[in-house]
Amino acid sequence: MLQISCPFCGPRNEVEFVYGGPLKNRRPDDISQIDDTTWIDYLTVPKNPLGPVQERWWHVRGCGCWLTITRDTRSHDIIESEIES
Amino acid sequence: MQSYSIFSLARNALSGHQNWSKAWRSPPLKKRYDVIIIGAGGHGLATAYYLAKNHGITNVAVLEKGWLGGGNIARNTVTIRSNYMRDESIPFYVKSVKLYEGLTKELNYNLMYSKRSMIDVVQTYPKLREIKRRMFNGDLHGSAYERIEVDELRRRIPPLTGGGPESRLPILAGMVHPSAAVCRHDAVAWSYARAADDRGVEIHQNTEVLQLLRDSTDGSINGVETNRGTVYADKVAVVVSGHTTSITDTIGLKLPLKSFNLSAFVSEPVKPIIDVIVNCPDIGVYLNQSDKGELVIGGAPDAGQSFRRDIKQQVFEDAVCSMLELFPSFKRLKLMRQWGGTLDIAHDATPIVSQTDVQGLYVSAGWWGGFKAVPAGGYTLAHLIAKNEQHELTAPFSLNRFKRLDFILEAGTTTAT
Ligand SMILES: Cc1cc2nc3c(=O)[nH]c(=O)nc-3n(C[C@H](O)[C@H](O)[C@H](O)COP(=O)(O)OP(=O)(O)OC[C@H]3O[C@@H](n4cnc5c(N)ncnc54)[C@H](O)[C@@H]3O)c2cc1C
Numbered sequence: 410m411l412q413i414s415c416p417f418c419g420p421r422n423e424v425e426f427v428y429g430g431p432l433k434n435r436r437p438d439d440i441s442q443i444d445d446t447t448w449i450d451y452l453t454v455p456k457n458p459l460g461p462v463q464e465r466w467w468h469v470r471g472c473g474c475w476l477t478i479t480r481d482t483r484s485h486d487i488i489e490s491e492i493e494s
Numbered sequence: 495m496q497s498y499s500i501f502s503l504a505r506n507a508l509s510g511h512q513n514w515s516k517a518w519r520s521p522p523l524k525k526r527y528d529v530i531i532i533g534a535g536g537h538g539l540a541t542a543y544y545l546a547k548n549h550g551i552t553n554v555a556v557l558e559k560g561w562l563g564g565g566n567i568a569r570n571t572v573t574i575r576s577n578y579m580r581d582e583s584i585p586f587y588v589k590s591v592k593l594y595e596g597l598t599k600e601l602n603y604n605l606m607y608s609k610r611s612m613i614d615v616v617q618t619y620p621k622l623r624e625i626k627r628r629m630f631n632g633d634l635h636g637s638a639y640e641r642i643e644v645d646e647l648r649r650r651i652p653p654l655t656g657g658g659p660e661s662r663l664p665i666l667a668g669m670v671h672p673s674a675a676v677c678r679h680d681a682v683a684w685s686y687a688r689a690a691d692d693r694g695v696e697i698h699q700n701t702e703v704l705q706l707l708r709d710s711t712d713g714s715i716n717g718v719e720t721n722r723g724t725v726y727a728d729k730v731a732v733v734v735s736g737h738t739t740s741i742t743d744t745i746g747l748k749l750p751l752k753s754f755n756l757s758a759f760v761s762e763p764v765k766p767i768i769d770v771i772v773n774c775p776d777i778g779v780y781l782n783q784s785d786k787g788e789l790v791i792g793g794a795p796d797a798g799q800s801f802r803r804d805i806k807q808q809v810f811e812d813a814v815c816s817m818l819e820l821f822p823s824f825k826r827l828k829l830m831r832q833w834g835g836t837l838d839i840a841h842d843a844t845p846i847v848s849q850t851d852v853q854g855l856y857v858s859a860g861w862w863g864g865f866k867a868v869p870a871g872g873y874t875l876a877h878l879i880a881k882n883e884q885h886e887l888t889a890p891f892s893l894n895r896f897k898r899l900d901f902i903l904e905a906g907t908t909t910a911t
């Protein structure tokens with residue numbers, strides 16, 4: 410069971426949250442200049458690290474904020490969490 | 495290869511089972527092979543077997559970081575079925591189910607293959623519509639699916655006493671997939687290993703691939719770095735289920751895969767009470783009863799990306815609560831063991847059997863429910879490696895589909911597999 414630290418509500422149990430997927434890739438700046446591979450990678454290739462990954466969780470049964478957390482995919486240790494601006 | 499039969503059993507019983515020959519050898523690791531297969535799971539071993547049998551390629555090494563058949567092939571809930579959604583997927587799974595049916599004989603190994611129907615317990619109208627759509631698509635490809643009413647459903651699954659008209663999600667109907675089966679998962683790995691070894695393939699356990707190696711001039715693959723030194727080959731197949739990107743990352747090859755944890759648990763053994771595979775897609779649990787009498791139960795995958803091989807308490811609780819809604823009498827069962835495995839899934843949830851941008855490098859990945867796919871997955875990957883062209887069944891599973899943004903969207907029929 411994860412304990413996610415909501416900067417607004419404090420440490421809360423995972424059951425109060427809904428998982429929102431990994432942080433989206435950054436959209437390439439000038440899409441008229443980039444090649445197809447860059448565009449396709451942006452659309453389809455997520456980060457899949459054996460280690461810290463950044464992902465979004467929604468504190469739906471709490472304050473309703475979306476958080477971005479950094480969690481280790483090997484241990485579930487949460488290294489960082491912040492409210493999305 | 496020593497043939498297994500009633501006579502060999504009797505003969506070996508007389509000598510106190512001391513004289514069985516080893517099922518496979520442990521030869522020294524050579525410097526060079528024609529083909530290296532990374533991962534001795536179901537898919538890797540089946541690929542090695544079909545390379546040798548169908549294509550006469552026997553100078554093959556299967557490299558396994560742990561022990562043979564210790565990955566997901568030993569961790570799954572053994573459901574074999576072909577009720578997929580898409581025209582590109584169904585023929586592949588139909589072929590795999592067919593290959594499974596003849597496998598015990600072909601490999602001279604008792605897989606305890608048991609055809610027993612999968613029955614979906616449907617509790618919402620969107621799910622019913624989705625499964626009916628599967629039924630019509632399956633009809634086109636010879637994969638049967640049929641609807642039964644609630645009375646018949648309860649007759650066929652006696653402990654299904656929950657989900658009545660007063661409940662949170664009343665049961666609406668059942669959907670039966672008659673060609674579904676279960677079989678002994680370890681035996682799949684062991685039988686392919688034994689048959690591949692018999693044809694000259696080498697299996698090297700405790701041999702972890704740390705890095706892929708590329709030719710410095712033309713960039714093609716030329717081998718792998720392992721914890722036991724460098725091994726060379728012009729063809730390398732990554733068949734590591736769940737850990738694909740950890741290996742392809744070593745040469746900067748980007749693949750549209752994410753890894754997740756899927757888990758399962760079993761109850762204490764009880765008398766036979768369920769003789770079909772029960773799948774409850776709306777509440778997220780599925781189960782079958784093993785030959786030993788244990789109920790084998792699986793739930794939803796853990797939410798975030800994960801490389802863990804245990805079960806998360808919350809996933810466990812969710813699955814148990816869901817199960818008790820429909821099977822209240824199971825409250826008294828003791829749960830004996832629980833475990834998990836790491837699986838990867840592609841951007842469109844369809845598997846990848848493909849060449850890559852690196853010449854000589856092949857991947858077989860994205861096997862979310864890939865136990866059922868072991869025979870056809872190995873069969874088609876061997877074809878691809880041997881001929882450098884796709885088998886027609888896996889032509890749609892090539893990485894090229896992503897280049898054309900032409901996805902084969904294939905969400906699971908069960909919560910997970
Ligand atoms: C709980 C659970 C339930 C499931 N239920 C079903 C089901 O009902 N039906 C179904 O069809 N499928 C099911 N699956 C999925 C199925 O188990 C997998 O899709 C399938 O086993 C994957 O293929 P494999 O057998 O080749 O994988 P594995 O057995 O995992 O083989 C991969 C091998 O690669 C090795 N490896 C990894 N990295 C390296 C390295 N660097 N060097 C060398 N070797 C390496 C691993 O040690 C492993 O042995 C389930 C999975 C889980 C976890």
Ligand SMILES: [Zn+2]
Nearest residue numbers: 415418468472
């Ligand atoms: Zn909060």
